[in-house]
Each structure stands twice: as C-alpha cells, then as structure tokens.
Amino acid sequence: MEFKDYYQTLGVSPTATADEIKKAYRKLARKYHPDVSKEPDAVARMTAVNEANAVLSDPEKRAAYDRLAQEPRMQPGQDFRPPPHWDAGFEFSDGAGGPGGAPGDYSDFFEQLFGRAARARGAGRSEHTSGRPPPTQRGADHHARIELDLADAYQGAERTLTLQSAHQADDGSLVRDERHLAVKIPQGVREGQLIRLAGQGSPGWGGAPAGDLFLEVLFKPDPRWRAEGRDVYQPLVVAPWEAALGASVEVGTPGGSVIEVAVPAGWKAGRKLRLKGRGIPGTPPGDLYLELHMALPPATTDAERAAYAALAQAFPHYNPRAAQGAQP
Numbered sequence: 001m002e003f004k005d006y007y008q009t010l011g012v013s014p015t016a017t018a019d020e021i022k023k024a025y026r027k028l029a030r031k032y033h034p035d036v037s038k039e040p041d042a043v044a045r046m047t048a049v050n051e052a053n054a055v056l057s058d059p060e061k062r063a064a065y066d067r068l069a070q071e072p073r074m075q076p077g078q079d080f081r082p083p084p085h086w087d088a089g090f091e092f093s094d095g096a097g098g099p100g101g102a103p104g105d106y107s108d109f110f111e112q113l114f115g116r117a118a119r120a121r122g123a124g125r126s127e128h129t130s131g132r133p134p135p136t137q138r139g140a141d142h143h144a145r146i147e148l149d150l151a152d153a154y155q156g157a158e159r160t161l162t163l164q165s166a167h168q169a170d171d172g173s174l175v176r177d178e179r180h181l182a183v184k185i186p187q188g189v190r191e192g193q194l195i196r197l198a199g200q201g202s203p204g205w206g207g208a209p210a211g212d213l214f215l216e217v218l219f220k221p222d223p224r225w226r227a228e229g230r231d232v233y234q235p236l237v238v239a240p241w242e243a244a245l246g247a248s249v250e251v252g253t254p255g256g257s258v259i260e261v262a263v264p265a266g267w268k269a270g271r272k273l274r275l276k277g278r279g280i281p282g283t284p285p286g287d288l289y290l291e292l293h294m295a296l297p298p299a300t301t302d303a304e305r306a307a308y309a310a311l312a313q314a315f316p317h318y319n320p321r322a323a324q325g326a327q328p
Contacts, residue, residue, distance in 0.1 A: 003080035004109045006052035006065065014066065017172030018057070025053040051106045061114060063166030063176055064090050068113070082112055085218050091144040091165040093202055094211070136206035145216045148185060150227060153219070153280045154255040156187035183215065188281040191227055193217050225254050230286025232279045237295045243267035253278060253288060267294060
C-alpha cells in the first residue's frame, strides 16, 4: 500500500492553518474539477485532492495522521503498512475519522486509516444541517481504541487512560488536546468489545445531556499469547526428549497462575493441548490452547556433541527429508 503525503497533495506545509488548507483546496478544485478542467488526469487528481482535504480539514483526523506520519516520517509512494493499533488512545467524535463516503471513493491508504471505522462510528449519527445548533440536542458520542494487557481481561482492573484529540484554534492552527480518565475494566472483557462511559462525550445543547464515550478494547501484542474471542493461544516450548517421551511441565498462564501440564508422548508438529475453561472468563469461559513447539539444545561441549552423535547412531535409518522426496 502506498503512503499518501496529504500536505504535498494540497501544496501546503505541515504547519498550515485551517484557512491556508481551505484556500489550497479551493484553488486545486477549480483547476482539476472534471466539469471544467482540461487536464488529462483531472479525475484522479481531483480524487486525491478531495481525500487530502477530507483528512487535513478535520482537526481530529489531521492530528491522528500527523502522529502516524512522524513515526518515522514517511515519503510519498513508499510501501506502507500502519503499525498494529496505530490509533490506540486517540479520541474521535462521531463522524470524525472519515467523510462517510462509500467504499471505493478513497484510496486503500485512507480506508486502512479512517474509512471503515469512520463509517461504523457515524452509522447511527443524526445530522443537523441548518447551519446552527438546534435549541436542544444531545451531545455527540466519542470513540477511542485503547490497549490493555490480556491479564486485565482475566482479573479486571482499574486503569488511568490518556486520550488524545485535537481542535481548531481561533487563528486556524491545530491544537492538540489530552485528557486522563480513570476507567474500570470489567473482568472477561474481549477484544473488540466497547466499554461505555456515560456523559464523557461532547456537551449537549440547550441543557440536553452530553454524549457518551465508547472505548474499543484492543489487547497489546504479546509474544506469550494471543486471544481469539474468549479463547487464548499460548506457545509452549518443549525439549526433544519431552516431545518424544512425554513430560510434566509447569506453565505460567495469562491469568497469573502457574499450572502443571502433562505433555503426551509422541511429537506432532502443530499439536495443541486444550485446557478447558482457562481462557478469558465469561459464561461460558474460553479455553486456553497450548501450541507445542520443539526447541533443539545447542551442542557446544564435547558431552553435548557426543549426545547428538549417540542419537544419530540410535536412529541410523531416520531421514527427516523423506517427506520432501529426498533419497534415503
């Protein structure tokens, strides 16, 4: 996927004010609008200009884009994949994060960052188009993605979260905002689940109640385990003799306990051990799957090399490449 430099597309600097962005957009729209432009690539250029303006004209989208583009600073045309959970901790009001257009109106780059999530956020949002707020109206809901440790889902927790957003100052400059919230994480929370904080969205008009803040749960990437729904998958490394002969091993779990697990004799690649009910708590709870991986010890001493030589002599006809068609 190609990285898009929206500032370059509009011909403005990263410090441009809202008024400068608006003027640049209008100038380019007059030049490339398909109804009036004689440029051979007018449609493609106008699409790119619209996309850049959709991001840079909205303070929340622009601030999120700026944070991503600086880690590290990307170049236009460079192959790009957004880091996992790149927007975790960034707060959007309803409708922010994308213009709500149909899929295909914008590039894959835009869709990956803003498009799908924005349409989901704005799906139930009511519009008010009179140009001024109504006498009374409930405040807009806000949404943010947050990263938690998997252990929080097992035990529940209280966390102080830092959420970032942005707004436009009177002079048109971008002002980044930050707020801290104490949040109770319920036991058994799953990835993708929404935690609702009532009244933490935008203020209402005319005495109407404020909107709510919805926190979408993400689990921090962790090489020790991963979650799929309520089920949890954890790699378990065993020695060759444990894989061949079976063994009883101690295993630390995401819930914090250490349990003894019987590894059955007879190694099979891709084998999993299911520990029923030891996944994320719930009704019913998920399961914990131990994915077996075999590790070969190094042969750095004479005794270790002799042990490998004895193993080779014990299996004179074993050919690990036989399945690949190698000759015995």
